[in-house]
Amino acid sequence: MMNKTMKMVFWIVLLLILVFYPRLFGIYYTNLFVSFAVFAVFAVSLNMLLGYTGLLSFGHAMFFGTGGYATALALKHIQGMTVLPAVGIGFLAAMILALVLCPLVVRVSGTAFAMLHLAFGQLMYVLALKFRNITGGEDGIGNFPIPDLNFFGVISIGMKGNPVNFYYLALVILGVSLWLMWFLTKTPFGQIQTGIRDNAKRIDYLGYKVPQTKAVVYVISGAFAGIAGSVYGLFHNLVSADGSLGILVSFVPITAVMVGGMGSFFGPIWGTAIFQIIEEIVLRFTDRVELVMGLMLILIIMFAPRGFTGLVNTLKMKWQAYAAVRSGMEKKT
């Protein structure tokens, strides 16, 4: 049992590690961590739909990519644009895309929802390739300016070519995003969301509007995927169709959610971490990362269908049962 002080200590230690992380682990692992944080937020935003509302999307990359493109375009074309508003524009662009799509997609669920997203996701991908003069086609938008972070002209923090500073910026943006999504699951609205996943008909018969609720979840999920994409674009100083809109990008959060466990909020974060760690290790031996990942996914779906968190919970329950039996035996003797 974790009590309040233990929790406090845990969060303070975690915060300290995160603050001193670049000094402790160096630039390479700092960059790796930013990439992890981006995909963790992306996976959690997908899990809002998949784990909490029961909607599987095969096209979540369209929000990720829209966020990235919007930020890149804003920084490239708008004079005097700064970093935080640019991320805000990424957030808004993904949100608007979700708002446009939601009247249609909230009326379907299950396979139709998944396939519709496959179609829209691919549509966005093709659009990004075809509108060459705006999006740069296959090349994407690269090397756009990333201005320094300026607080009221008092402090100016260099961003471009300074991965440590960027690490802190990404950490704050993504941390706040995660916290907001976590808080959402604790609100009455979050409860209705899980109710829809379990039994949409009953939610209707309790007096809630199902399509409208789904629409709000959908827009929130899309908007946070947009933030993740926006930070990802800034991080690489490049957004491209294959890198942030392609079908494979849509599968990254799905697999992370599957591996981590979709029932819980932190599952997708675990899933992303597990994938990154394994990728790092596998890369030392072979370039065929996908082969190992695919094999792992098969094993997880076969033997731990509720993912990493499900596995941990099962082990915990077994341990408790074992401990109970043992203490019972000790009492007898």
Added chain:
Amino acid sequence: MNVLETRDLHHDFSGLKVLFGVNLQVREGERHAVIGPNGAGKTTLFNTITGTYHPSGGDVFYKEKKITGYKPHELVRIGIGRSFQITSTFTRLTAFENIRLAILSKHGIRFNLFRNVNKMKEVTEETEAMLERVNLIGERDIPAGMLSYGKSRALEISMAMATDPELVLLDEFAAGMSRDETHNAVELIRKMTTGKTVVIIEHDMDVVFSLADKITVLHYGKILATGTPDEIRRNPDVKDAYLGDLEV
């Protein structure tokens, strides 16, 4: 005043006629049972009243107001609740969370994205009071999908009641229950529905005659008879069609 009234209600499923002009009248404070053999259209009647289906003819009135074609959530908001024949709970949420969703709806807390639900004291207290009333407090933190049959039926009924409706429609609440469970459920319903108008569908004649103060017999989509339990018991048509020689 008639709390619920259907006028010449028709329904057919792509050609298969199920309801032929049903005129049901439920007065305020009444416990009204709808009985009839399998396939008589009882559940279809419920579904057309509560917005699962749109009736193919006729109208439904709630307190003299036309509610034909209202969606389920609209009906709940004007004070109509229903339970389901096949238990329909949120299987992965705990008993507490199941009831809490109903309580939140009753208070009109729907799109609240800014407050932690666990810190809403009134809602928590009210939910626990409800669990207490239906003897589910011991199962507070057990997922609804893991409750015993009797307990999950109790949860089903209490969810319908927790939105505090004035009119409750209960669809075969005792289906599949043991004798003891049925007895408890009848007591529970008696306790929970005081001052409310109740319409029940039921196959168990013991339940019907002990609970209802008015009975409507539905037979092949038409009303065969309506009356007090005594009138129904003596009605020769009903005996022929449904009750047979059953001693009730």
